[in-house]
Amino acid sequence: MSNGVLQIKAMSGHAGTVPGANTSRDYEVAKLIDVTTCIGCKACEVACLEWNGYPFRETQFDNTYQTMPDLAWNYYNLIRFDEHTTPEGTFQWLMRKDGCLHCAEPGCMMACPADGAIVQYANGIVDFNQENCIGCQYCVTGCPFNIPKFNAETKKVHKCTLCSDRVGAGLEPACVKACPTGCLHFGSKEDMLDLAEKRVDQLKEHTAHKNAGVYNPAGVGGTHVMYVLHDATNPEAYGGLPKDPKIPLLVRIWKGPLKWLGNFAMAGGVVAAFAHFMKFGPKKEHGGEEHADD
Amino acid sequence: MIERYSFHERICHWTTAAAYLYCLATGLAFYTPHLFWLAVILGGGPTSRQWHPLLGVVFVAAVIWMHALWSKDVAIGPSDKEWLAKSEAYVTNDDAHVPPQERFNGGQKVFYWAMFWGALALFCSGALMWFPEYVPAGLRWIRPVAILVHECAALVTIGAFIVHIYMGVFVVPGSTEAMVGGRVTKRWAMTHHKLWYDRILRANK
Numbered sequence A: 001m002s003n004g005v006l007q008i009k010a011m012s013g014h015a016g017t018v019p020g021a022n023t024s025r026d027y028e029v030a031k032l033i034d035v036t037t038c039i040g041c042k043a044c045e046v047a048c049l050e051w052n053g054y055p056f057r058e059t060q061f062d063n064t065y066q067t068m069p070d071l072a073w074n075y076y077n078l079i080r081f082d083e084h085t086t087p088e089g090t091f092q093w094l095m096r097k098d099g100c101l102h103c104a105e106p107g108c109m110m111a112c113p114a115d116g117a118i119v120q121y122a123n124g125i126v127d128f129n130q131e132n133c134i135g136c137q138y139c140v141t142g143c144p145f146n147i148p149k150f151n152a153e154t155k156k157v158h159k160c161t162l163c164s165d166r167v168g169a170g171l172e173p174a175c176v177k178a179c180p181t182g183c184l185h186f187g188s189k190e191d192m193l194d195l196a197e198k199r200v201d202q203l204k205e206h207t208a209h210k211n212a213g214v215y216n217p218a219g220v221g222g223t224h225v226m227y228v229l230h231d232a233t234n235p236e237a238y239g240g241l242p243k244d245p246k247i248p249l250l251v252r253i254w255k256g257p258l259k260w261l262g263n264f265a266m267a268g269g270v271v272a273a274f275a276h277f278m279k280f281g282p283k284k285e286h287g288g289e290e291h292a293d294d
Numbered sequence B: 001m002i003e004r005y006s007f008h009e010r011i012c013h014w015t016t017a018a019a020y021l022y023c024l025a026t027g028l029a030f031y032t033p034h035l036f037w038l039a040v041i042l043g044g045g046p047t048s049r050q051w052h053p054l055l056g057v058v059f060v061a062a063v064i065w066m067h068a069l070w071s072k073d074v075a076i077g078p079s080d081k082e083w084l085a086k087s088e089a090y091v092t093n094d095d096a097h098v099p100p101q102e103r104f105n106g107g108q109k110v111f112y113w114a115m116f117w118g119a120l121a122l123f124c125s126g127a128l129m130w131f132p133e134y135v136p137a138g139l140r141w142i143r144p145v146a147i148l149v150h151e152c153a154a155l156v157t158i159g160a161f162i163v164h165i166y167m168g169v170f171v172v173p174g175s176t177e178a179m180v181g182g183r184v185t186k187r188w189a190m191t192h193h194k195l196w197y198d199r200i201l202r203a204n205k
């Protein structure tokens, strides 16, 4: 998935075209989180800290098994625990790995004013370049999932990188490698969607989860981190996953029509002043001839 | 020549102007990617982001200082209502039909109030944008609202500012000199601020 350089070009002792000739690879990657097989072991949380070189930190007890209430600038990956009562009256733990979804149309990137602080790679990963970040936190305002977190000391914002450094070297993200149940999958976006749909069919057919579904929200152009949910009609139950996430309307107005209006008004103001000067020129002093020189 | 602006008034004015210009340049850098180079030449993005709000506080403080000096002079009175009714004559340089004016004319006072309220709106919304991490999670919607208010208020002051510079530098010769050196000719004063001039004459008698 990393790139096309290992595609076979020619082969010894081979008649006809080589296998794979004229095919194109799918460069878009995705992580699939099958929450139905998550056991809440937090191996992914630990792997994330280790790979990114962040220290372990004190947990904050909040009446659940959740490590702490929210993600942090040095904690990209948090299993959210929710106690859920099913319509049949049975009890269920909902455990969802929270973190950046790597939106195809990222609100963080739309909001960010700094040249190159946020980049989107051709493979779909959305990455923050802290050296270009100015610390304005507009990205936090733009993100429909409330993901980016601010480090007040360095004035930089951080979030999950989807292990772009590992993926670039042909490896899977650290969390995927650590997951003991196979609940985390990584591959091309197409393959992951395929896998997700198969899993959903399986759930519908063999379990009571008739509302099972894939979470790949269209409002942000789809995501490069997707979920399989037991009940896709109620994503909010999973630690507040928004049902129909969109870049906030006010952010779109701010970055769209208001920019045009403002540019037009400012340029128009300067042009109008110049035109006024050509037509009317400066004011002349009048009256008081007796004081002409003092 | 007569004194139009005291030394104190001129210092106050140029403090306001310098702080405003810095905020304007760095603000426009954050406003559009095409002007981000403004932040770069002013010391880089992080530096600009750090100083923009600080100079914003200086700007607002200077506006309040200016208000303490000029609140009497900028209060809208009868001569301003007449001026505003005849503003077309003023704009087209048909000055024979412009009613005599106080120390500041109706247009200048409108500019003053646009800047004054703009500064307060910029300050309130800017404070929220300065420390968005302290906006409670339940009130997240306030963050984009603050940005929109800040941007609209900035645009209002920029519009006023363009007219202000244009008038002071190009249309009314002698104004910039007045704000630098403090003095105007009697003829200038009679032409542009007759009521004020008469008042000074009477006071000096």
Ligand code: HEM
Pocket (backbone or CB within 6 Å): B013, B016, B017, B018, B020, B021, B063, B104, B107, B108, B109, B111, B112, B115, B161, B164, B165, B168, B169, B172, B175, B176, B177, B178, B179
């Ligand atoms: C942006 C912040 C500024 C504020 C809040 C401000 C405010 C004021 C106010 C309230 C006055 C009194 C007369 C009027 O209302 O026109 C004034 C006068 C003046 N200002 Fe500014 N000013 C600012 C920036 C500037 C700048 C950057 C210049 C530079 C060219 C400038 C040039 C002048 C001149 C020439 C006058 C004298 C007008 C006259 O006496 O007829 N101002 N300013």
Ligand code: SF4
Pocket (backbone or CB within 6 Å): A099, A100, A101, A102, A103, A106, A107, A108, A109, A126, A142, A143, A144, A145, A146, A147, A148, A159
């Ligand atoms: S989830 Fe938020 S931070 Fe991640 S890409 Fe989407 S908008 Fe950006």
Ligand code: SF4
Pocket (backbone or CB within 6 Å): A108, A111, A112, A113, A114, A117, A118, A128, A132, A133, A134, A135, A136, A137, A138, A139, A140, A156, A157
């Ligand atoms: S805090 Fe950094 S990454 Fe976020 S919008 Fe501002 S400059 Fe961009």
